Amino acid sequence: MLSHPFPWRIHAESSYQHHIALRDFSQGEVFTWAQLADEIRRTAETLTAQGVTAQSGVALCGKNGFPLLCCYLAALQLNARVLGLNPAFSDEKRTALCRRNGIRLMIDFTRPQPVFSEVKDVDFAEFDSVDHALFSACTMTLTSGSTGAPKAVLHSMRNHLENARGVCELMDFSRDSSWLLSLPLYHVSGQGIVWRWLLQGAELQLPGEDFYRSLTQASHASLVPTQAQRLLQYLADCPSNEMKSAVKIRHILLGGSHIPEKISENLTALGIQAYVGYGMTEMASTVFAKKCDGKAGVGRPLRGREFRLENDEIRLRGAGLGLGYWLNGKLVSLTNSDGWLQTKDKGGWDGENLQVLGRLDNMFISGGENIQPEEIERILQRHEQVEQVFVLPIDDAEFGQRPVAMVKFKTRFSESAVKNLHVFLADKLEKFKRPVRYFPLDTTISQQSGIKPSRIQLKQKLNEILGMK
Structure with a gap:
């Protein structure tokens, strides 16, 4: 033994x-x-x-x-x-x-x-x-949550392996498969790749200087939408005969933010099965996932996970749930008195899929109307020239707050590109939800924040642009 x-x-x-x-x-x-x-x-x-x-x-x-x-x-x-x-x-x-x-x-x-x-x-x-639970901890992964103050979530090896099992089952990841370490190890999604590899005894691949060439050589990968878009462009630029003979990638787990439907459609056309997932640092990575099927939502909870909706908030427990937060020299429970992790994510259930509608603490009120920034972002993201976008509130004397957007276009930021967005939104959003101003997205913020930019840092940058402290 x-x-x-x-x-x-x-x-x-x-x-x-x-x-x-x-x-x-x-x-x-x-x-x-x-x-x-x-x-x-x-x-x-x-x-x-x-x-x-x-x-x-x-x-x-x-x-x-x-x-x-x-x-x-x-x-x-x-x-x-x-x-x-x-x-x-x-x-x-x-x-x-x-x-x-x-x-x-x-x-x-x-x-x-x-x-x-x-x-x-x-x-x-x-x-x-400290409490004995700390002695089974193996990793401390930082999460900022809604306050922006980094706090460490403690996980055991058992937590990581339990989370990995459900993802491996969904994505047909076995001993004969390979997964590219495409996301950083300081982020829970990067660690999730490592523990799936360890669980199955499969092959882990570390990318070379040409990241997208490396990406085509693994059977599985985890990507954020920007990476997936660049992979598609890389494949489009390859000679067709070279692409057919060299590409081995067959399964891609997409996460990190809203996934434009066009990305999954284009991957499917190349014989690559795309999956959409939803996860939390506290749960050791992916909690919900499904094959992309053209329908909204992130599917059902994977093996061993449970969820419930209470006052529109997604609550979780089960496989992967960590040991606690390390705060002020103490191990603090991740769950409420009923044993549920309160995610602060707004959700809905349509009978087949969990709909992740945004952060409850991102919502703001404009002229008495509730505005969920993620709803506006999802629609803007459908525009063919938008690579990444975030919607934030700014103070307004008449309405209290109004929405503005920080955008990264696939081409340079310009007045004409912004006008195109105004036209695009005209029949897709109520007037009070349409951004009143647009600003270029500072991509260095995403580099500082990890996989997805911090809204707190984006707000700080916006205040700098507006000349506010």
């Missing part, structure tokens, strides 16, 4: 030990499960030499790559807690997050060689007396 719970070691000690576990397109290297387990063991020895022990806090900061992935798995093998940090964060913010979450060692992968730094002035006494 195995004396450890680590999937990579289980695969390395099985009859599949010589099967390919990982393919790194950036370095042109291939690892079997046995070879990968050796690399993780050596990395664990390096971390041990740096003072990492069981329940030590280790922060990893950088873009996806083999060294970072090995550190992620090696730290877990040492029973340490792993916190992922967005490399776009400032040094000051990284240090503050480490102190707040009891991180002893920060590893910076943004340099040519990893830099190990001990975090100073951390009070570890509070971690020594």
